[in-house]
Amino acid sequence: MAETRSQAPEYDYIIVGAGSAGGPLADRLSESGAASVLVLEAGGSDLHPWVRMPIGYGKAYYHKRLNWKFSTQPVEALGGRESYWPRGKVIGGSSSINAMVWARGHREDFDDWAEQANAPGWNWSEVARVYRRVEDWRGAPDQIRGQDGKVSVEPIADRMHPLCHTYLEAAEQAGIPFNPDYNGAEMNGASIYQISTKGGVRASTAAAYLRPALRRANLRLETGAHVTRVLFDGRRAVGVAYRRGGRDHVARVRGEVILAAGAIMSPAILQHSGVGAGAHLRDLGIDVVHDAPHVGQNLQDHLGADNLYRANTPTLNQELGPWWGKLRAGLRYVLTRGGPLSLSVNQGGGFVRLHDGPGRPDLQLYFSPVSYTRAPKGKRALMSPDPFPGFLMGMNPCRPTSKGHLGITSPDPMAAPEIHPNYLDTEEDRAAMVEGLHLVRKIAGSPAMAQVIEEEIAPGPAATDDATLLQYARDAAWTVFHPCGTCRMGRDAAQAVVDPRLKVHGVEGLRVADASIFPVIPSGNTNAPAIMVGEKAAEMVLEDAR
Incomplete structure (x- = not known):
């Protein structure tokens, strides 16, 4: 069903989530000054002592204003225990509350991505190039590490x-x-371990990308903005609906909507928008835009x-x-x-x-x-x-073979999705x-x-x-806080949610760019790969817009 396009503000790009991937996206897409960009973040400011001070993550992990504070369903293999899954609900996303360990992953991880997703552009040589652009490595110089990038990475x-x-x-x-x-x-x-800090202060994507970019007139950030669904005209994304300050709002888009809300919220937003397993969505009373049964599947974690x-x-x-x-x-x-x-x-x-x-x-x-x-x-x-x-x-x-799933169980977009890690x-x-x-x-x-x-x-x-x-x-056993894979990338629409250009299969004007697109979990920590995905996604969007 077509959505009403009212007098809502209109942008060239709408980015949902100001986190590890959303920060680089916002910076790169607004860099030329030619495109108008709206970033919608459900959380609030990162200017908080538990965010700025590196060891403060012990507090930020459980802070209700900085954190979604998700919990999984009871896990049979863990004796029926639930697993607490902190995810950043703040500018910078999980890069603002994580333990800051910087790990790119192994070259074979990304060669696997390219092979399994049938996506040569995601092989190691391409990914390494993007990492060099991301990094401001403060250790001994070499040709492998980047030294002029946005994210400060320090040896300790x-x-x-x-x-x-x-x-x-x-x-x-x-x-x-x-x-x-x-x-x-x-x-x-x-x-x-090397950590993403600069001069004793956390180097989140908020500090490295988003705050400097917000000086541009063509970039707008709204905090406390919980996106409830993507709006479609037929199968084309034309905007988003979101709740802010107890009121419902709509923003329209001329170009693309890009979900960068993370491995939990990106698939949940897709499902609330009518992109997911059709029978399940109909049972919840949600109109189906595209029957995509793999949304929320392929959940992996360390x-x-x-x-x-x-x-x-x-x-x-x-x-x-x-x-x-x-x-x-x-x-x-x-x-x-x-x-x-x-x-x-x-x-x-x-x-x-x-x-x-x-x-x-x-x-x-x-x-x-x-x-x-x-x-x-x-x-x-x-x-x-x-x-x-x-x-x-x-x-x-490093490479667990158990896979879980997550998804919405209520038509209420403010309700947390149900998480089954299947450890x-x-x-x-x-x-x-x-x-x-x-x-x-x-x-x-x-x-x-x-x-x-x-x-x-x-x-x-x-x-x-x-x-x-x-x-x-x-x-x-405990989660290492690396959920990913729930909007799996792949060329085959029957097996994946997004294609190698990160476009959602079956619809137009909609991409996903965050850890949810990982076909296979990397061998190390996932924050650096998520930032890399944001940078690479921005490249793709700009290339496709030419």
Whole structure:
């Protein structure tokens, strides 16, 4: 049914979501000054201390004004536990509340994208070119890394906690060589993580792209604007409806609507707009514009588990636990933008192949010189760590084979979609979790690490066989906050939601550009790939408009 085109304001492009992908899109599409661009963001300002201060993500993860605070349905393989899924509801999106680890992914990940989606433009050589344009790498210069881009990426080896040196030595003793730059020529190896910060302040896409671009007269941002649906005239997108300040609004578009609302909200908006599984939408009373059963399918995420150790040497617990420690760290940050508050707690880690030979890693490792086991259930109290010296060492399998789904269950566009992650559904994923926990134990048992460990608190010395370790994973595993794939890219409309140009199959004037388009989850963190998608999508839109 055609929508009424009233006296609503009209733009060349409407971008839904000012997050990891939406920020680059808004900047690049408005850059020439020739096109008018409207950005609609459901959240509010990113000018908040828990956003700006890097370690503040421990608070932002649960802040109701900064976060959608999604929860999954109970997961059978996790003993019926729900999984808490924070997603950014703020300018900058999840780049404003994440742990800032910068990981491009492995070259084979993107060659897989190109092959599986039948989309040569997404192979590694093309993606690497875009990454170089994104990055402002503050480490040693080389031809692989970008140094004039918008997003500042900093090495932290000169600022990391001293225990990270112990971790690197222990990893090498366990057969994992040191890798000085996992975003360089080789991804595998033990590393110190690079983070998206600049001078001790978070470098979100809001700071890197959107705020500078908002000086342009042709770019408009509306916050607190919850998009309820895309408006169609026949099968062509002609605008969006959104709710702001308790009132309903309409904005029209001459060119394209681009959904950049993330792996949860982009498919939900499509479904509320009549693009989804036709029978399900009709049951909800939603008029079907295009029967697209894969909207909300192909949901992938990284699932991880931590081992907890009591140390016999000071950790960040002793720096951030006492009131005077908090005061000292706070003063240091205010005066110098330095110290532990200027970093993520995920300081050490890396990527490991479990089997001989070249290729992609099987596991991602994490070493955090802090522990917070007494935090309230479902919370990360990074500024209220355990009273004893402790640290966490964990991992997640890089390429899970279990796939879930999500979708709307109500015609109310303000209702949260229902999320079914389907963790540990395959034997491959269960085996990978057990192998990963054995590897963490191997690192902990190396001479360098053994000399600083007083005891393993969890899973504990009684957990020695595969079955016990798998049960520990079921009881304690956590999302690594990397949902993706729910608007899968592919040339075949029978198997995908968007084509390789990110245009939604079956309709016109509508694209999706965010982590939902990933055909396969990358081997590492997903924020850098999401930003890359926003940059590449802007290229495509401008090329197609010529």
